[in-house]
């Protein structure tokens with residue numbers, strides 16, 4: 001299946017700013033999470049079918065400390081996702097986690113859980129893994 005994705009700068013930002021001062025991002029920039037617990041980026045992914053998806057977050061973390069977040073789908077099924085240092089703010093890497101999405105719009109919210117806030121967030125993409133849910137259209 002084709003990757004569905006959304007740029008962080010097109011998502012709903014809760015405590016953070018869209019910036020473009022570190023090269024290597026896709027789209028028009030990235031979100032610089034505020035350095036507080038609870039800063040967030042809420043993406044919307046319009047899944048073609050329900051089922052397990054790989055959610056891949058592209059990010060940079062120019063520090064040596066992890067910038068973990070809690071990822072929820074439509075507010076539930078929280079899972080911790082680690083964003084370790086990438087060596088430089090211009091070095092972008094990905095972390096992938098698996099989550100069940102439903103057909104239609106899914107709110108994928110990544111909320112920082114430490115006082116350092118989240119990493120610089122570029123985008124999220126989702127790819128269906130395994131069979132789609134057998135849902136009536």
Ligand code: GCU
Pocket residue numbers: 022032033035063089116117119120
């Ligand atoms: C620096 C860097 C930002 C980054 C911030 C942070 O200020 O320029 O892009 O978001 O550190 O530590 O979160």
